[in-house]
């Protein structure tokens with residue numbers, strides 16, 4: 001089940017990171033993203049509206065929603081109960097990964113080093129988030145990690161925007177994570193038309 005999910009994320013190729021302040025904006029946001037060719041989102045738990053927004057988005061037909069900034073087992077449980085299909089964390093925590101796996105949620109833990117990659121592999125993870133990607137060397141870091149870890153796939157996140165996304169069209173990248181598509185202020189202003197346009201532009205540049 002989680003393998004299929006990871007194939008779906010790879011097919012979409014882009015993962016918008018969402019910081020949202022009002023769950024009432026969540027459904028129109030998911031619809032705008034989908035209209036722009038991006039049928040998924042990582043809704044961070046950085047705001048109190050995160051969990052309810054996950055629940056709203058999980059009701060949108062065919063839309064894949066996951067939780068971001070998952071730091072505790074309690075947050076993992078609450079996100080899974082709200083309908084999150086995957087859980088993204090900035091770092092690696094074996095307990096969180098175990099809990100995600102036993103809940104049928106795809107764990108995408110963050111890594112920044114080879115040692116953390118090995119720890120994630122030991123926990124049964126095959127897809128990790130490279131965070132913060134740009135600061136760690138971006139595509140060159142992924143290419144370097146793919147040497148010893150050819151079976152791992154990476155979701156680079158941090159510092160990726162429309163101007164540098166094309167650089168991540170390399171082997172080993174499952175999908176590219178970015179907050180560029182739907183900035184917090186744009187969601188607050190309910191500017192969904194611009195968000196749909198940005199989604200479309202980002203996907204097109206990602207595939208170029």
Ligand SMILES: O=C[C@H](O)COP(=O)(O)O
Nearest residue numbers: 017157158159160178179
């Ligand atoms: O978790 C994701 C990162 O915060 C996204 O980074 P970004 O805002 O630089 O795209």
Ligand SMILES: CC(=O)C(=O)O
Nearest residue numbers: 068069070088089090
């Ligand atoms: C930064 C990150 O990985 C997260 O918020 O999930």
